[in-house]
Structures are given as C-alpha cells and as structure tokens.
Amino acid sequence: MGTFMTDSATDTELAAHLAEVAGRLLVTVRESGVLSLKALGKAGDATANAFLCHALRERRAGDGLLSEEEKDNPERLEHSRVWIVDPVDGTREYGEARADWAVHVGLAVDGVPTLGAVALPGADEGRGIVLRSDAPRVVPPAPERLRMVVSRTRPAKEAVAVAEALGAELVPMGSAGAKAMAVILGEADIYLHTGGQFEWDSCAPAAVALAHGLHASRADGSPLVYNQRDTYMPDLLICRREHAGPVLAALAKISG
Structure with a gap:
C-alpha cells in the first residue's frame, strides 16, 4: 500500500503526484488487454479524470476545477485559484502506446x-x-539549426511557414504537452500552435515552461489568461526567450 500524502504537501507536490499516479493508472488500463483501441481512449479518459477530480476536490476543496472530461461549471469563475487538468493529452498517442502523450x-491563480x-x-x-x-x-x-515541433498529423500552415522563414527543421510530435516539454528536454526549440486548443491543453505546460525560464504566450505575444468563461484558446507559443522575437516577427509578417 502506498504512503498517504500528507495535507502539508505543496500545490506543486500535489500536482506532480496526481499527474504521475494518473499516468500509471492510464498505463494499467491500456495494458489490461481487454479494450479495443476506440474503447481504450474513453476508458482511459474516464479513469484518469475520475481520479484527478476526486483527489483535487478532496485535497483542495476551496479551489475551482476545470477538466476537459467534465461538464463545465460556471462556479469556477468565482474562484481565484482554479485547477485546470487534461487527464489524457494525446488520446490517439496513448492508445497507440507511443511516448508523446x-x-x-x-x-x-487570477488567470x-x-x-x-x-x-x-x-x-x-x-x-x-x-x-x-x-x-x-x-x-x-539550442543547436545551430532550430527545431520546431508540429502536429504529426495536421501541421498548422502558420507554423510551417514560420519554420521556413527561420530555417527551422520540423519535428512531428503528438500531444501539446509532449511538444511543450520537448523544448525543456532539448528535443526541440520552438512550439508554435495555431490550430485551435482549449485551456486544459496549455495551462500546465505553460506553467512548467515559464518556471524553466522559457517564453510562453499567445501567438500574437499577448499573455496567456486562464479560467475564462469561454475556454477556447486557439494558439500558443512556447520557446526560449531569445527565439520569441524572431518567431513573433515572422508570424506577424506571414499573417499580415
């Protein structure tokens, strides 16, 4: 039996513990061998979501909560502190037992x-x-030639155009979280997304990227603001700070 997490755990200790445990649960569900690929995504989402939401409501009962896999609740808008979770970011990659989910x-906090x-x-x-x-x-x-992570199935035309303008190599990858973390891990240098996302796709990755000294913003350079009534957040840029200016300038030129 695992050690019970004490109430003195910091917010980030709790976030890391919950993310790790949810990941282990998802792997266990996939390795059960009883679900088809289509059913696996639904079962994995439901299992991880139930764990994360129950845990957060018990451990941080006074905070708001927004999850991709739950019906939105307007009550979260009344809170300064709101947990934003994505139980499985990259359902296809999870089902295929790839690494990029x-x-x-x-x-x-206050957005x-x-x-x-x-x-x-x-x-x-x-x-x-x-x-x-x-x-x-x-x-x-960063290496001499920059690397930009893009969707492995539907690369956004703006990202492809910016990569061409900067002479960057395209690196196809799965989930948004995997792409953002690839910059931290040195597997890529720029993550530019313009194809449509929601708050749960980028909140945790942006927080982790900012803590690592990276740049994280909307594609026009404006700040990322969360816990909005409309959770749609269509674009995102995560990169080293020295690359933000050239990327934003290239994107503005292309968009103009």
Missing part, C-alpha cells in the same frame, strides 16, 4: 498559469518522467 495538472506538472508516462523508454514547476531543469542549448 501526457497528463496535465495545472493551477491558474495566470502559476504552477503545475506534466507527466510523460511513455517517456524514458516507458519508465515515465514528470516535469514540474518547482523543480526546473537546465534547458539544453
């Missing part, structure tokens, strides 16, 4: 992505890793 547990954790259960040859806002790693230096 994630679990997001983030906390927005700011303040802290969080992103679990990559399939990373490190299946051993899994958790990147968190209270334990920043050293981000490896």
Whole structure:
C-alpha cells in the first residue's frame, strides 16, 4: 500500500503526484488487454479524470476545477485559484502506446498559469518522467539549426511557414504537452500552435515552461489568461526567450 500524502504537501507536490499516479493508472488500463483501441481512449479518459477530480476536490476543496472530461461549471469563475487538468493529452498517442502523450495538472491563480506538472508516462523508454514547476531543469542549448515541433498529423500552415522563414527543421510530435516539454528536454526549440486548443491543453505546460525560464504566450505575444468563461484558446507559443522575437516577427509578417 502506498504512503498517504500528507495535507502539508505543496500545490506543486500535489500536482506532480496526481499527474504521475494518473499516468500509471492510464498505463494499467491500456495494458489490461481487454479494450479495443476506440474503447481504450474513453476508458482511459474516464479513469484518469475520475481520479484527478476526486483527489483535487478532496485535497483542495476551496479551489475551482476545470477538466476537459467534465461538464463545465460556471462556479469556477468565482474562484481565484482554479485547477485546470487534461487527464489524457494525446488520446490517439496513448492508445497507440507511443511516448508523446501526457497528463496535465495545472493551477491558474487570477488567470495566470502559476504552477503545475506534466507527466510523460511513455517517456524514458516507458519508465515515465514528470516535469514540474518547482523543480526546473537546465534547458539544453539550442543547436545551430532550430527545431520546431508540429502536429504529426495536421501541421498548422502558420507554423510551417514560420519554420521556413527561420530555417527551422520540423519535428512531428503528438500531444501539446509532449511538444511543450520537448523544448525543456532539448528535443526541440520552438512550439508554435495555431490550430485551435482549449485551456486544459496549455495551462500546465505553460506553467512548467515559464518556471524553466522559457517564453510562453499567445501567438500574437499577448499573455496567456486562464479560467475564462469561454475556454477556447486557439494558439500558443512556447520557446526560449531569445527565439520569441524572431518567431513573433515572422508570424506577424506571414499573417499580415
């Protein structure tokens, strides 16, 4: 039986623990061998979501909560502190047992992505890793030729155009969380998304990226603001701070 987490755990310790445990639950569901690929995504989402939401409502009962897999609740708008979770970011990649899927547990305070954790259960040859806002790693230096992560199935035309303008190599990858964490891990240098997302797709990744000293904003350079009535957040830029200016300038030129 596991050790009971004490009530003295910090918000980020809680986020990291929940993300890691949810990731293990998802792997267990997938490895059960009793679900078809279509059913697996639904079962995984439901299992991880139930765990995360029950845990947060017990451990942080006074906070708001927004999850991709739950019906939205207007009550969250009354809270300064709101947990924003994505139980399975990259359902297709999860079902295919790829490495590029994630679990997001983030906390927005007054709309700011303040802290969080992103679990990559399939990373490190299946051993899994958790990147968190209270334990920043050293981000490896960028190579001579920049690398931009894009969707492995539907690369956004704006991202492709910016990559061409900067002479960057395209790196196809799955989930939003995996792409954002790839910048921290030195597997990529720029994550530009313009194809439509929601708050749960980027809150935890943005919080972790900011804690690592990276740039995180909307595609026009404006701040990321969470816990909005409309949870649609169509674009995102995460990169090293020195690359933000050139990316935004190239994107403005292309969009103009």
